[in-house]
Amino acid sequence: MGRRGSFAGLGLGLGLLLLVVLFTAFSLSAQEKKPFEGVVLNAYFIGGGAYEKLYTKIPEFEQQTGAKVNIAAKLSHFELNKRVAQEFASGGDIDVISTHTTFAPGQKDFLLPLNEYLTPEDLKDFTPSTIDASTVNGQLIMLPRHTDVRIMYYRTDLFEDPKEKEAFKAKYGYDLHPPTNWQELLDVAEFFTRPPDLYGFVFTGGEEPLVGTFYELLLSAGGNFFDEEGNVIFNQEPGQKALQLLVDLYYNKKVTPEGVPNYRWDEVAKAFRDGLIAFYFDWPGWYTLMKDPKESKVAGKFGLAPYPVGPAGYAKIWGGSHGFAVARYTKNPEAAVALIKFLTSGENLYFEAREGGFLPTSISAYQRIKEDAAKTGDPLDLKRLELLEQELAGYVPPPKIPEYQEIVSAIWPELQKSLVEGRDVKVSLDIAAEKVRKILGK
């Protein structure tokens, strides 16, 4: 009697409560219907340290749009590209990926062209050269995030030392300064080569880093990989001059450490940080590490300078932009595009640049970090950004063809043979050109 009655009362009470809750929930959600409610986006991003700070903003996107972002993988680009390729090939559920202007052309078959989802207004804030680099055959296949271009780092304690300046002037007949053309580059490198404690120069002597370096020099000598019709032309005179410069530096004059053919990005940066090198070209991201006295023997002893011009009278710089792309067969193209727009907004790119030291592709973000740099008290901070801004305006990505990775694989051993054995540069380049013709003709 009492128990039955109390159960009934409890049941009624709970039922009423449930009704009230449901009613409130319905009315609330009816007021704020989010655009991508219930959508789940699978994202495959580049991972590691500074890259991941941007992803801390994703909950904001989820909150605003109701979509849920599932980061299925966070890997280095080498691993990520393989993983993404597998997912594409096996028809996996993939919506958004991290990519790069160097890799995107190779992934083109599986990427959604963004032109119809974006207006010119959306693209207004991006540095034009980065949009250009992200466009293949008129189709925009990624939104750029931040850009890497190299710059010259040089040892101020060596270049500004009066005794060095005197000795240099006596030997070469002109004032010592960071080289402004290729002849000066050879002279200065030779002058500062005093093994085993000091070498004039260093560069990456193998694989894609070698090809990228060769590419820059090739462009600065007035050449290119292909002409307008797509014929292979890098084995002509500009290419020979470019390769000859590297061979002179490494093999003939020996002004670099001998291990250069095995050096990649980490090794060249470490060599300079250890005080072993007088000047070299490297990515701007190393800047903070270089200034840290705990990590770098050259903290406070280095400066930055623009690239020397090539025989063609100018310096063209190879670079690339990291960015985001949408998978062609995504089930939610609008949501995916909204996500990459969000991640590459001026505000978020400023946040990322401030936290991670990147060079944002957003014009407004770049202005803001320049303003911050002007206030740090180290004039080099602002100078660095100004030099880089000039380079960013005209940087050149590698040829935007899907076979690019294959071409790199095919030609770097031939270039290396000249470096390591002194094989005639024309012979090496002709062999490399033949291999590339075969790849493209296939």
Add this chain to the structure above:
Amino acid sequence: MRSERYFPYFLILPSIIGLLLLIIFPLVYSFFLSFTSFHLLKAHSLRFIGLHNYWEILHDSAFWTALKNSLLFMVVVVNTELVLGLLLALLLNRASGGQGILRTLFMIPMMFPPVLVGLQFRWFFNDQFGLLNNILLSLHIIDRPIGWLVRSATAMPTVMFADIWQNTPFMTVVFLAGLLSLPLEPLEAALVDGATPWQRFRYVILPMLRPLIFIAMTIRSLDAGRKAFDLIMLMTGGGPAYATEILGTYTFRKAIVDYQFAYGAAISFLDMVLTVGFAVYLYRQLLKGRT
């Protein structure tokens, strides 16, 4: 009765399923792939092209270089390890005191994964801060560091050195076990007959060790390419300019780096045919020795 006959088959069924799924099926699929133009990043590239990949391989100079390097590597490394291993085993056999400790010490290199050995020697031969250059510079034998891993002439020898360092203990252990199990009577008879140490070795010990030598050589030959992959990838990456590129690393480059799965499948299939053929040959030699 009936079920008893079939019971053993049930017991090995899991292994058979595992074998089928993990080895037979991928092998057959890979063989099938080698007749296509499959490229991981090119949609619709799974087209049948017959023997085209194999034809291309035969005209690929990099393939022939890799094959030559693989053979050279195997021949030099296996024979050197054989001789050194036998020598060490004979010495260890003679050691009167501390044999146990010496044996353990000598076996240490064998216990490392090839990846760690590769990293160790990459550091050892490094031009900037490697131990070898450091020693030579300190002794004023050279005045600038030598790039051991980047010179065409020294790259292959350094990789071979790393492999010999790691795998000689294996041979040593095998031969030591063999020596310890040899019957003493023939040796004592030879001593009584006045045979010199060399004669004792050449005419008594060596013939009795012959089967063991063949087994050790077979195992090492089949293994050489597989273990060398780690060493080479870490120390030289196959360079400089294909100087240390072997079939394994070349397959990796084509299939994984260039995404040309079909081409890589064809190379690895040829690699398998050669390896199995060689193993069959060695096994025949071994059987010939038995009377």
